[in-house]
Amino acid sequence: MKNIITVLFLFIGLNTFAQNTVIKAGHFFDARSGKMIDNQMIIIQNGKIKEVGANLKINKTDTVIDLSNSWVLPGLMDCHVHITSNLAYRKGNWNDDAVKESNALRAIRGSVIAKQFLDNGFTTIKEIGNDANYATSDIIKAIKNGWIQGPTIIYSGKIIAPYGGQSSGVNPEHENFWDWEYIDADTHEEIIKAIRKNIYNGATVIKLVTGDNGIYDEEDIKVAVTEAKKYGLKVTVHVNKGGQVATNVILGGAAAIEHGVDLNNTELQLMKDKGTFLVGTDFAFDNWYAYGFDSTMAKSMVDLEVDRLKRAYIIGTKMAFGTDNFNDLPGLNRIQSNLKILEVWKLASIPPSYILQCMTINAAELLGLENSRGVLEKFFYADIIALKNNPLDNIDAIKTVQFVMKEGKVIRKD
Numbered sequence: 001m002k003n004i005i006t007v008l009f010l011f012i013g014l015n016t017f018a019q020n021t022v023i024k025a026g027h028f029f030d031a032r033s034g035k036m037i038d039n040q041m042i043i044i045q046n047g048k049i050k051e052v053g054a055n056l057k058i059n060k061t062d063t064v065i066d067l068s069n070s071w072v073l074p075g076l077m078d079c080h081v082h083i084t085s086n087l088a089y090r091k092g093n094w095n096d097d098a099v100k101e102s103n104a105l106r107a108i109r110g111s112v113i114a115k116q117f118l119d120n121g122f123t124t125i126k127e128i129g130n131d132a133n134y135a136t137s138d139i140i141k142a143i144k145n146g147w148i149q150g151p152t153i154i155y156s157g158k159i160i161a162p163y164g165g166q167s168s169g170v171n172p173e174h175e176n177f178w179d180w181e182y183i184d185a186d187t188h189e190e191i192i193k194a195i196r197k198n199i200y201n202g203a204t205v206i207k208l209v210t211g212d213n214g215i216y217d218e219e220d221i222k223v224a225v226t227e228a229k230k231y232g233l234k235v236t237v238h239v240n241k242g243g244q245v246a247t248n249v250i251l252g253g254a255a256a257i258e259h260g261v262d263l264n265n266t267e268l269q270l271m272k273d274k275g276t277f278l279v280g281t282d283f284a285f286d287n288w289y290a291y292g293f294d295s296t297m298a299k300s301m302v303d304l305e306v307d308r309l310k311r312a313y314i315i316g317t318k319m320a321f322g323t324d325n326f327n328d329l330p331g332l333n334r335i336q337s338n339l340k341i342l343e344v345w346k347l348a349s350i351p352p353s354y355i356l357q358c359m360t361i362n363a364a365e366l367l368g369l370e371n372s373r374g375v376l377e378k379f380f381y382a383d384i385i386a387l388k389n390n391p392l393d394n395i396d397a398i399k400t401v402q403f404v405m406k407e408g409k410v411i412r413k414d
């Protein structure tokens with residue numbers, strides 16, 4: 001009995017006097033309501049949030065971080081990234097890069113870009129394939145080992161697709177060249193095997209491509225969703241075409257459609273009804289131009305995206321933020337290049353509070369992190385950022401990151 005009392009006393013004592021970090025937030029973004037609340041305090045212990053509120057008690061031993069002149073938000077999330085790729089400006093050629101860049105080089109680039117994400121306020125990313133021979137798997141291990149700093153990475157492994165991956169024009173002598181980044185899966189058995197292979201290599205989400213070469217029918221998608229679900233994973237699908245290609249994916253039960261630039265109102269409504277997320281990846285003019293499109297083509301793509309984004313917002317299709325960009329624009333780092341796409345969200349008149357929700361609470365739901373990240377509440381991880389300017393006035397304020405905390409650890413404080 002005496003021992004139990006001693007242990008109990010020690011436990012209470014440790015909790016009372018444990019070293020807390022306290023953030024004083026001048027303006028605090030409540031991701032659930034999409035509203036800014038003034039003068040909040042966040043108490044952090046052992047990497048997680050212990051308490052949030054106004055006028056909380058501070059212990060003498062606590063470390064206080066004063067962000068009373070800043071806008072404090074949950075760490076941002078990008079649900080569609082390619083950290084190991086960087087196509088040459090306007091001369092991009094996936095086949096060329098696959099031949100000339102080793103897996104090691106891709107992993108080194110990926111680790112540099114992962115750190116750029118974290119330093120610029122993105123504490124969680126979804127790496128969605130085209131990462132050579134599972135290069136990201138090693139980046140995740142290096143982050144977990146503490147060798148390098150990076151965001152939480154939800155990872156797809158290789159992209160699963162009907163025969164040919166997303167290649168075109170590869171001659172028959174080099175058949176299977178695309179296996180570097182894709183797994184051919186044309187039957188239900190092959191889809192199941194591909195999912196198991198990706199999970200073996202570290203995948204935490206399953207990505208399919210449909211409609212670029214072959215097309216998956218509803219039953220194919222259901223097989224993938226059922227198999228992934230056994231391991232607690234979700235299926236997300238690259239779809240550029242509307243019509244039956246998209247409908248198969250939605251009715252098959254995928255968690256999200258990536259891109260979906262051609263989706264019509266019927267498909268967007270069906271997504272809303274089924275709870276399918278849209279990760280729109282709406283490149284700005286500069287992103288399309290960097291990819292190699294001419295001005296006319298780039299402009300018409302932006303017009304299509306603005307129109308689809310507007311319709312999705314009005315219909316109420318669930319959305320999560322994703323950039324997809326794989327080009328560093330001249331003079332800009334990856335994140336600055338990615339955030340060009342905010343121009344498209346602004347052209348579509350999407351309110352800043354909703355864009356922030358797409359980057360936080362909505363993204364967390366899509367990524368299966370709704371109980372651990374995406375809002376600043378008790379028991380959630382202390383993934384916290386602060387901005388110099390008010391993002392509700394102008395969403396471009398997310399480019400003014402001046403503080404980043406990842407799981408209670410300060411990564412950046414300007």
Ligand SMILES: [Zn+2]
Binds near residue numbers: 080128324
């Ligand atoms: Zn992509």
